[in-house]
Amino acid sequence: MKINIYYGGRGVLxxxxxxxxxxxxxxxxxxxxxxxxxxxxxAKNSISTLPSTLKGVDGIILATTVEWLGIGGxxxxxxxxxxFYGDKEEIAGIxxxxxxxxxxYGEREAVLTLExxxxxxxxxxxxxxxxxxxxxxxxxxxxxxxxxxxxxxxxLYRTISSHARSLPGSNQAVRRSVLRTxxxxxxxxxxxxxxxxxxxxxxxxxxxxxxxxxxxxxxxxLGENAEKAETEFINAFQSHFxxxxxxxxxxxxxxxxxxxxxxxxxxxxxxxxxxxxGDDAKVVIHLSEGAMNEITSGxxxxxxxxxxxxxxARGTFxxxxxxxxxxxx
Numbered sequence: 001m002k003i004n005i006y007y008g009g010r011g012v013l014x015x016x017x018x019x020x021x022x023x024x025x026x027x028x029x030x031x032x033x034x035x036x037x038x039x040x041x042x043a044k045n046s047i048s049t050l051p052s053t054l055k056g057v058d059g060i061i062l063a064t065t066v067e068w069l070g071i072g073g074x075x076x077x078x079x080x081x082x083x084f085y086g087d088k089e090e091i092a093g094i095x096x097x098x099x100x101x102x103x104x105y106g107e108r109e110a111v112l113t114l115e116x117x118x119x120x121x122x123x124x125x126x127x128x129x130x131x132x133x134x135x136x137x138x139x140x141x142x143x144x145x146x147x148x149x150x151x152x153x154x155x156l157y158r159t160i161s162s163h164a165r166s167l168p169g170s171n172q173a174v175r176r177s178v179l180r181t182x183x184x185x186x187x188x189x190x191x192x193x194x195x196x197x198x199x200x201x202x203x204x205x206x207x208x209x210x211x212x213x214x215x216x217x218x219x220x221x222l223g224e225n226a227e228k229a230e231t232e233f234i235n236a237f238q239s240h241f242x243x244x245x246x247x248x249x250x251x252x253x254x255x256x257x258x259x260x261x262x263x264x265x266x267x268x269x270x271x272x273x274x275x276x277x278g279d280d281a282k283v284v285i286h287l288s289e290g291a292m293n294e295i296t297s298g299x300x301x302x303x304x305x306x307x308x309x310x311x312x313a314r315g316t317f318x319x320x321x322x323x324x325x326x327x328x329x
Contacts, residue, residue, distance in 0.1 A: 001160060002057045003028060005037040006050070008064035008075025011286075013306060013313045013320075016101040016136045017065040020129070020149055024061065024099070027153035040074040047077045051086035059095040059126065059160045062114050066102035071110045079117045091123045097156045098128035101139075107132055119169050126159040127152070212259055233262055234273040236296040240329050243269030249322060252278025254286045266326060283319045287311035298329040 005025070009015050021037065028035050036053075043050060054060070064075045082091065098114040100107045107130040115125055129152040131145075139145050158164075233255070247268055252261040263278040264271065278284070285302075291310040294300035302323045305311045313320065 001032075001059075001157070002034045002036075003059045003061065003156070003160075004053060004057050005035065005061045005063060006040060006075075006078060007037060008040050008062070008072050008078060010065075010067075010072075010074075011039055011041050011284075011312060011314050013315060013317065014136050015065055016103065016133050016139055017063050017099065018314075019136045019139055020099060020101055021061070021063055023146065023149045024153040027150050028157065031154070031157050033157060040078050044074065044077075047074070048081045048085055050078055051082045054082070054086060054090055054094060057094060059097065059156060061097050061099055061156070062118070063099040064110065064114075066100060066104060066106045066110050068104060069106065071100070071113050075114075079114075079121075082121055086121065088122050091121050093124070095124045095126045095156070095160050097126040097152070098130070099152075100128070100130040102130070102132045103134065105132075125166065126156050126164075233292060233296060234275075236329065237262075237264055237273045237327060238271060240296075240327050241266065241271045242326055242328055243271065244326065245269075247322075247326065249283065249319070249326075250278070250281045251283040251285065251319075251323065252281035253292065254284070255292055256286075256288045258289075283313065283315035283323070285311055285313045285315075296329050 005021055007017065007021060009017050011018070025035050025037070038050065038053060040047060040050070062075065064071045066072075070076075096114070096118040098111045100110040100114070102110070111128050111130045115128070118125060129149065133139055139149075233253075243266065245268055247266055249264075249266050251264045251266075253264070254261045258275065260275040261278040261281075261284075262273065263276050263281065264273050287305065287310060291300070291305055294310070295302060295305060300310070302311075302313075302320045303317075306313055306320060
């Protein structure tokens with residue numbers, strides 16, 4: 001059995017939905033289910049290609065956090081992409097379980113939105129999970145909440161295993177008769193070519209490569225200033241590092257305008273810093289170049305930058321404290 005998770009939140013530290021998903025993944029892992037999570041905010045520039053990842057899956061979880069109003073922009077864009085570019089025949093056999101945790105009002109309305117959208121797409125539904133919490137610790141410290149989360153994950157597994165069916169809903173009839181996708185006046189050949197461009201990973205990769213090549217040309221034209229911009233943060237982290245016994249941390253800093261994240265690997269009193277692949281990072285931080293300058297110049301700390309919203313992070317508060325301890329700018 002294969003289940004994909006599509007997380008539509010912002011990926012901020014202490015997001016309760018991320019904690020719930022981690023517990024669901026544990027349960028499904030124990031049931032020998034192949035689980036893969038897609039953080040939509042990490043693919044915000046290629047959301048239109050995400051529906052291609054639905055091929056071959058038995059079920060999905062659509063998860064988001066209600067922080068203000070509704071399901072959020074990333075999840076809305078993903079559902080739009082499913083409507084315009086998704087394989088409706090493939091979607092028809094996929095079960096969807098909504099998971100919505102709210103830190104404000106509206107978790108039930110968000111679940112209803114996800115269920116309506118998936119039924120209009122033609123997919124199957126499984127009972128979802130929603131709730132309101134002020135902070136993640138309320139979920140982490142309550143055994144009863146853990147049991148509820150486990151039961152919902154087991155219910156998804158049973159629903160898919162038994163191929164449970166439900167009576168048809170009116171929104172499925174709407175899809176067939178009223179909400180027809182507005183089509184452009186294209187020939188069959190043009191439509192096929194456009195679809196291939198949208199879903200072809202090789203084409204998208206080539207576009208990214210072309211952009212990267214252009215960036216390299218401009219960096220070469222800038223000469224020494226470009227080289228300095230690439231190395232300034234690396235030198236700052238290396239020169240202000242204070243290691244300690246037992247330290248083992250990998251952090252990836254996604255700086256706006258940089259093609260690759262700055263990956264810091266610190267173990268005991270050794271450190272390496274380079275721009276490259278940070279998929280193995282325990283801590284993932286997104287921030288602007290200005291915010292990074294504030295931190296490396298000593299005018300700001302990682303914890304204060306997170307609290308003021310100048311950066312978003314995936315990890316724990318303890319990780320941020322550790323960063324402030326080992327890098328004394």
